[in-house]
Amino acid sequence: MTSKKVISALLLSSSLLTPLANADIKIGVVSSTTGPIALVGIPQKNTIPLLPTSAGGEKITYISLDDGSDPTATVKAFKKLIDEEHVDAIIGPSGSGNAMGVIQFAAESGTPMLAPVGTAAVVLPMTEQKKWVFKTTQNxxxxxxxxxxxxxxxxxxxxxxxxxxxxxxxxxxxxxxxxxxxxxxxxxxxxxxxxxxxxxxxxxxxxxxxxxxxxxxxxxxxxxxxxxxxxxxxxxxxxxxxxxxxxxxxxxxxxxxxxxxxxxxxSSMLVLDEVPDSPSKEIATKYIADYKKLYGEAPATFGANVLDAGLLLENAIPSALKSGKPGSAEFRSALRDALEKTKEMPATQGVYNMTAEDHSGFDERGRVLITVKNGKWTLLK
Amino acid sequence: MNFQIATLLGQDGLTNGAIYALLALSILLVFTVTRILLIPLGEFVTFGALTMAAMQMGKTPKLEWLLLGLVLIDCALDIYQQIKRHIDRNKMKMVALKLGYAVIIIALLNNLSLSEIPMIAQIALTLCLIVPIGPIIYRLFFQPLADAPALVLLIVSIALHVTMVGVGLLLFGPEGARTQPFSDTGFRLGAVLLKSQTLWVILVSIFLIVALFIAFERTLYGKALRATAVNRMGARLQGISPIFAGKATFALAAFIGSASGILIAPITTLYYDSGFIISLKGFVGAIIGGLVSYPIAAIGAVAVGMIEAFSMFWASNYKEIIVFTLIIPFLIWRSMNSHNVEDDE
CATH class of the missing domain: 3.40.50.2300 (Response regulator)
Known part of the structure; x- marks a missing residue:
């Protein structure tokens, strides 16, 4: 009995202490590494070690959860990250349907959510809740x-x-x-x-x-x-x-x-060798090389979408730090504002220009026409 | 719709129907002999197809480690039981044989250049790899509760299905795969092009069904299994081991499942989780046969394939709904015609 009390007391105190003792920036990552869309989720989870480890002089820690492609599990993962881990932003989830279900929770708690999902419905049409969502794929x-x-x-x-x-x-x-x-x-x-x-x-x-x-x-x-x-x-x-x-x-x-x-x-990731040099090309080339070094195979585009989310955060964190300490509501809100002000930021998928209306922020630099020639991806001319 | 389209769809329905029929038969077989509804049957289909695909890509299929792991657990249990009772020389020999088999298969897989050996050898290796998993699964998960109510067996079966899908993801990854066709030629029948793989599927299915029929009608082992299906206790009193019956049916189911997977892998892209839907359609066929009649189950399964093909043409977005709604009138008809016998619950 006593040992149980001790343990619960320890757990309680540790959960109370965590936000104070750990001033690092915490980012939650939710991906579907099992279940029907594991194809999307696995390269995304694999990308986590390649994400920026610090920004604005603060260390960033990533907390990764799997939702098993199940929208209910996505909600649970989001609640856990928001209520227990007190994360400053969330990258994920992998599936379009999963993302639609968690927007309200991200908005209610005021946590920016960077969704690497396909459907434009997560950011369009813009509503009060979707203000908290940013999308790192082309619409x-x-x-x-x-x-x-x-x-x-x-x-x-x-x-x-x-x-x-x-x-x-x-x-x-x-x-x-x-x-x-x-x-x-x-x-x-x-x-x-x-x-x-x-x-x-x-x-x-x-x-x-x-x-x-x-x-x-x-x-x-x-x-x-x-x-x-x-x-x-x-x-x-x-x-x-x-x-x-x-x-x-x-x-x-x-x-x-x-x-x-x-x-x-x-995105030009498939035909990097053929596109003219640009900052995006440089970032994508480095990402592919790093990924290959870690896992021995080239990443699927889905992984690059998560990397872009990390780069967007890295870019936004320094200005958000001026408004509040990591872990506070002010910081999260400032982070959202900073993300919305992202201008001309190159990443693997193209160049991001966020506005209050456009939370995906791509223009035609984010895509190229590709064809298959002799069993290889080739730029269509 | 003209004649040409009808033949194309019919050909498609027949191909799928033949596979569903094979699966329906193995579901029936396992159910009548052991009272287990074999939900993980579909996983044997995907394991077969994906192992084949891995070999053709020149990779050593990781499934070998699952086989090795299961054989090791199986042998450890055997030895433990031997020590607890008494050491039986013959049984110890069996343990050595099983271990030796696993080691030989793994050695073969690692030393042959898998993508270059003839396709028939690839098929043989795939079957050698997967078929033993069937009886081991029976021994590890079902044999200890062979006398449990059918509901318990069903729950274990579902748990096993979920686990095997997860193992499939671990071993084969989330990507779909496809294999090369057995032969590249096609046949022209009037205006319709018949793919040779379609003929392979239908021929092999018919062959397997006939072989099963002969085995059950003519051989002693087949008759023993049939006796167990008719009356478990009676068969036991005649000296037919229920453990043997269980293992034999699971081996047969694993064989039919993985063979079906190998047959359809050149026609369609299969994923680690495709098996369930495929076996579910076989299950619909088995239900049409009332889970007792083999011929009706086979005909029902072919009908499922046909209805699927034509509904795919008429209303592609309602295809699955149409196929699975089919089960309801049959259940009503069955329940009106059968005398309700409370089995063991």
């Missing part, structure tokens, strides 16, 4: 614009869409509907599939029947491969476009000959 419409312009320039009149039946695919369908209308391109087929589907014959045939000039496949990770191989097997000969979700090396490996000639828009 879908930025990428889509590049693709639609390319389609228009090459004389494509009709397209077919194949997307995953999740927020990623659905948001793309929405974005493309608006953009193609303006560009005078007609969507003649819109099909959906699940990531785990073992066959896509039906969807492929429907696209073939509509016979569009080009097909856009909107699917994250390696699930973007099967629609394309199916279409090729069925003898579709038009152009195939992919989104930045496909911009991963397994896409080339799994797709083989079937993905030759695919056009996609993504």
């Amino acid at each position: 879908d419409d930025l990428i889509a614009k590049a693709l639609v312009e390319q389609m228009k320039a090459t004389g494509i009149k009709t397209i077919g869409l194949i997307g995953t039946a999740d927020p990623y695919g659905e948001n793309w369908a929405k974005v493309m509907k608006d953009l193609t209308q303006k560009a005078g391109i007609q969507i003649v087929a819109n099909e959906q599939f699940q990531r785990q589907d073992t066959s896509m014959t039906g969807q492929g045939l429907k696209i073939l029947m509509a016979n569009p000039d080009a097909v856009l496949i909107a699917a994250p990770g390696s699930s973007s491969v099967m629609p394309q191989t199916t279409l090729k097997d069925q003898g579709y000969s038009g152009k195939i476009y992919q989104t930045h979700g496909a911009a991963l090396d397994p896409f080339l490996r799994l797709g083989g000959k079937a993905v030759e000639g695919t056009i996609l828009a993504a």
Whole structure:
């Protein structure tokens, strides 16, 4: 009995002492290293050792939690980080759906949240709660614009869409509907599939029947491969476009000959050797080299999104330190304001220019058109 | 829809249906003999496919460490039991044999250049690696509670499924994988191109189903398993070991599962967590057969594949809903037709 009391007393005192004894800046990182979107979460977690370790003369410590791709677990992880660890900012989570569910908790506690997720819905339309959210990926419409312009320039009149039946695919369908209308391109087929589907014959045939000039496949990770191989097997000969979700090396490996000639828009990370020198190129090259040294393989773009979040924080912390001590509400609020004022900051994905309305902050420097040539990513000229 | 589209979809449905039929049969087999609903069957499918893919990429499949670990635990338990009772020379020999087997497989995997050996050898190695995991799993997790109520067995089975998905993520990573087709040729049937892999899937499935049928009708071991399925206690009184029956069915299930995985890996991208949905569709087939009838289960599973293919064409976003809603009318029909026998709860 007594020993139990001693232990609880110790625990209590330690939990009371922590915020005082430890004046370091604490950043929580929530990623999905297990479960369906582990593909995204693992490179993100692997990136943590490469994040900046100090800023403005203060040491930064990172606390990493896994949410198992489960939105409920994401909420728990956020609450733990906010209520128990008293973090100053949170990087994460990995999934779009997971991120949507925790915005209110970040906003209520006044903790800046840097989400490396795909969907633009976390920062658009801007609301009182979303003021606390910053997004380190290109918005879908930025990428889509590049693709639609390319389609228009090459004389494509009709397209077919194949997307995953999740927020990623659905948001793309929405974005493309608006953009193609303006560009005078007609969507003649819109099909959906699940990531785990073992066959896509039906969807492929429907696209073939509509016979569009080009097909856009909107699917994250390696699930973007099967629609394309199916279409090729069925003898579709038009152009195939992919989104930045496909911009991963397994896409080339799994797709083989079937993905030759695919056009996609993504950050310049895939074709670093071919893009002209820029501060972004330098940062990305260093990141890839460091990551390779640690893990023996090149990182997926998802990891770079987390690195960018770290760089944004590193950039914002010095000015926030003037307003308050780490661990205080004033510091967190000042950190949010400083993040919003980020100007012309180069990082792996492009150059960030945040404003009160735009919490993603990319312009066309954040994406390039890429094609697959001889089984390699090549800059489209 | 014209004839050509209907044949293409039919071909697709038949391919998937053949795999679902194989899985439905192994679910039924395991259930009737041991009363266990084998939820982790799907994991054997993905393990088979991903091991094959790893070999073709020239990597040593990490699954070997799972095999080694499980064999070591199994042997340690064997030896512990021997010491507790009395040392039985024959059983000790078995322990040595098991250990030797694991070591030989691992030595082979590490010394062959896996991506260059013929595909048939890759398949054989994959099966040699995965099939022993089945009986060991039975021995470690189910044998100690063989007499427990069916509900307990089901819960253990679910726990095992969750664990194996996690192990799959650890061993194979989150990326999907695909393997090379058995042969590259295609056949033209009128205006329709038949992929050779589709024929392989259908032929091998039919072969396996016929082989199972012959084994159960003609061989002593098959008859012993059937006897256990009909009446466990009666079979035991006739000298059929329930432990043997359990291990044999698990080995068969692991074999059929991993073989299915190898068969479909060239057609589709499989992920570490794809297995569950695939085996669930086999399960729907088994339910259509009322978890007793093999032929009806097989026909039901093929029907599931067909309905899946056509609903994918008509309404791609409702495909899964259509397939899994199928189970409800059959459950109603089954429950109206069967006399309610309280089994063991």
